[in-house]
Amino acid sequence: MSFCLNGVGLTHANGFAALKELTLKAEKGERIALIGPSGAGKTSLLSVLGTALAPTVGTAEVLDFGQNFRSTVALAKLRSRIGTVHQSPPIPGRQRVVTAVLAGKLGQWPAWKSLASLLYPLDIPGARAALERVDLADKLFARCDQLSGGQLQRVGIARVLYQQPELILADEPVSALDPTLALATIRLLVADAEARGATLVASLHAVDLALGNFTRIVGVRAGQIAFDLPASEVGVPLLHDLYASEGDELPVQAHESHFLPPAAANDAATRAACC
């Protein structure tokens, strides 16, 4: 088992219930896409999985670690096994790309190594390898405030690739990338998870990206799970239902009206890659 949420509810400090009675389970190595309208609770759900927020009701177990039980040492150990790709990459502008990538392993490195790396990056080949996979090897020693928004987001992804976590959480990981690069990056995350047998949970606003690359699709609406199906069983009516609050158009990468021949989900992704 990779994680198991049981009747989880999350109420924010202002009293707003972002998640209600939510139950979701995943085995090791599964690749799940979260889709749903804005404000549905995708980020909230990922925050609970990432141990950033503790559920206010119900139980959450992540990588065999009951979250409701909290000891800081064990929690830090657990967290070093979880990698998160954030929507806006949380990287200081004045940091160099190499340092930002190496920071992915701060939870695993001994203290001396983390300290020494501030003076001289101790794993340059490792950082370069991760950056090569997102096509940014030439920026290894650049400063992050010299990168474009999309490049910075890819640095955030390289950091997670370098961290090699057992559970990858991604919150709209490609929102700053153009369609071609977005597809390539999603494929990269999926391939990385597949190769290492890691679990991947990604929230996406482009339905075609989700259907084309993930095996399991979880629709979230109003803090609850609307559906939880293999990609091949997710049809257009179901999607229109999910996005009812946002009008008739479904959010996609490629702006063609007939993007989704049911059951041939991969085509949408292919098309997205061509435009």
Next chain:
Amino acid sequence: MKPTERDPAARRRLIGGLATLVILWPLFQAAEVKPGVLFDPGNLKVIGNFLAAFLPPETGTEFMGYLAKATLETLAIATAGMALAFLIAVPMAYLATGAGREKATLNPVTRSLLTILRGIPELVWALVFVRVFGLGPAAGVLALGLTYGGMLAKVYAEILESVDAAPARALRHNGASRPLAILYGLIPQASKELASYTVYRWECAIRASVVMGFVGAGGLGQLMDQAMKMLNGGEAATILLAFMVLVFAADGFSGWLRRALDTPPANRASPFGWRSTLFGLAVVSGIVASFAYLEIGLKALLTVEAANSIGEFIAGFFPPDLSADWLAKVGQGIWETLAISVVGTLLAAVAGLLLALPKWRAPFSFLLNTLRSVPELVWATITALAVGLGPFAGALALALHTSGVLGRLYAEALDNAPPAPGQALRLAGAPGGFAFLYGTLPGAAPQLIAYTLYRWEMNIRMAAILGFVGAGGLGQLLYFELSLFHHAQASTVIIAMLLLSIAVDQASAWLRRKMN
């Protein structure tokens, strides 16, 4: 992949690090840093006895009367000095700034005049004026007016240059004169910053007026000086407490004022409501009351007689003594002063950062506030007991006061640094300390460095005068020569102080550019 790849920045970092060491090492030598002396049991006993003499604080009615009078006097000196500074600063800033000009030319004459006004520490002005006008607050007010006038003018000019120039330019192209273009195009953007800087300076003026009392310019400082000279610890303690209360109150008041500047204007024709009117009246009456309380007849200062005595006095300073012997001595003083300022600022930066880090702020805020509300000169009398007269005492005194100032600013800057990067690293399992080093610190670093360098610019001026209480450097030379009425020699020292502070301003500006 090349397995033997090197970090291209490593060589530069290494050279930078080595260069820093090579520069700092002799400076630490010159400051005679001997941490061992601090823990010498004999010295510890002396300090213990000294501090014990501070207890219990004096509370006799007669003394409290003096104290109240001195406190009022300090407030009045600060307020009157600020009023004078403002009068000097507004026209000077107008002349000096490139803002509102069609071609941004800077006026070199006013700029250099401002540099001279600012470059000579207020305490030196005070020392000089005391000799012209005799002991008393007039010297303090004039000294504050001149130095702060220079500082205000420079910063006003810079603020006006830093806001968007387009509105003023458009007005000028429509035929508006330069003053109107500034009033309508620039002041609305800059007013908040201008006002908040002025209030902040007033707060500094209170601190400065206390310090000037040490050379006989009235107020709490003079009382403190007397108490220390008579070795009356109890009185000194009460004065120090009164001073702390004053600083805290001024702090709170200026914070309140700056927040009040944020309230949007009411919906009516006049931008001035009853609150601003009341405030304006309070400021004006405060200034009038200050001059009246200090009994400074400006007329008395503007007589022919006074002008003559000033003229004679100033003439005594020319020509400066430029003999090789004396220059060598002054050079030694410059080096020592530089060392005091650098070592003091560095120690303060380290201590301030350590004190800014803890999450549970209350006790540390109190400690920082206490450190910064004791003036450097008072710290210097204590550190001189601890490590003996000399530059190390000066550096320590500077470090104690500055760590209070920097610690508070650092804590604020760290608080305002973007939290997301550190948070993200903690979520990836990084221990708190490393999440801070890799995530939070890089975001806050430019701010921290800027604060430290700005503070160094102030500290070089302070280091130049710590010698007045025997803490080495140029101050010691100046105090000595002035006491002996060796004006030609004193003049060389003052010129050296001026040049040194200009050089440090330049170095700090260069370093700030480099770090960005």
